[in-house]
Amino acid sequence: MITVTGATGQLGRLVITGLLDSGVPAGEVTALVRDAARAGDLADRGVRVAVADYTDRASLEEALAGTDRLLLVSGSEVGQRVAQHTNVVEAAKAAGVGLLVYTSAPKADATTLVLAPEHAATEEVIRASGLPAVVLRNNWYWENYDAQIGQAAATGEVVGSAGQGRAWPASRADFAAAAVAVLTADDPQPAVHELGGDDPFTLADLAAEVGRQAGREVTHRDLSTDEHVAALRGAGLDEGTAGFVAALDGNIAAGELDAGQGGISALTGRPTRTLAEHVALVLGSS
Structure with missing residues (x-):
């Protein structure tokens, strides 16, 4: 069972x-x-x-x-x-x-x-x-960026405080597939797997891809943590949530999600969802 x-x-x-x-x-x-x-x-x-x-x-x-x-x-x-x-x-x-x-x-x-x-x-x-x-x-889910993708297509701007920090996102379906691979393996061995997508990305990459698919210029505006909190508060987030979101961007800026390539595809035997594929999914459903 x-x-x-x-x-x-x-x-x-x-x-x-x-x-x-x-x-x-x-x-x-x-x-x-x-x-x-x-x-x-x-x-x-x-x-x-x-x-x-x-x-x-x-x-x-x-x-x-x-x-x-x-x-x-x-x-x-x-x-x-x-x-x-x-x-x-x-x-x-x-x-x-x-x-x-x-x-x-x-x-x-x-x-x-x-x-x-x-x-x-x-x-x-x-x-x-x-x-x-x-x-x-x-690592990070592409779905964490769904709201930002839609906003960027509408406003022409990706806003955050992650600087040039890199993450290795994949879709929830990709992470689920990795779990399935472990749960169904013939002889799973105790291990620790750092799981991420096949390619890293930055918020600047996100801006460029949204701009390409939306057919408009989309820029990346990098903020300080305090500026980011203020922007999130202005968008309606409560103080605690705004601080938490900005802290996560700060972690990305510090390299804490730059955990290295892959892990998922090594378990599943197939490539993970790309940035371009995920942006297309989000913009196609909006």
Whole structure:
């Protein structure tokens, strides 16, 4: 049995469908969710749906019964994730899970990335558990830039504070495919994978590609962190969110997402989505 947590989330759902598309029988897949009503489409395909919450250890142990391989998709509640993930790890150990796969952050144990501390702590919890584990340190999602792509096409400007810092994005579908490859491998070995797309990019690259496809000049305007926060506040973001977004750009400027080529394609055997392909998808749907 392969169990996927957060199975109705954006990444988890893609992993579930990827497992089915790869030939894993639906009866051998469990979608672990908080709200069964949101997993009706998965249940209709024959997937076992189990209801559990990261905060409820007993529900997790029950849901994980019979699980051979588990994908722990990191939670979204910043500040609560270490405790929640620890519950899942301990439940997995109690249930006799044979392989734990965890979605972490780039260079989690050696970075100033604002998202990393909870991931690094979770990685340590997993190591201490003694469970065989594969850590997937996911770089950036192309989808993180969807709003900026649309805005850039409309305004002729990409605004941020990432400077010439590079990231190695791929689509959520690409990251999901990497997880599927690990979960379905004949003999997966414990490992830490830095996962990213096949090519790096900067915000200047984003501006150039949007301009090319939109048929207009699009420039990259680089701001200081304070200027970026002010611009985000002016666009309607609250102070905390604006500071967080600007801090992420600062991390990119510092090279914290420049984790090196690939990782995904090495696992999946196919290229990842390019910047041009993603911009075309976003502009084509707007």
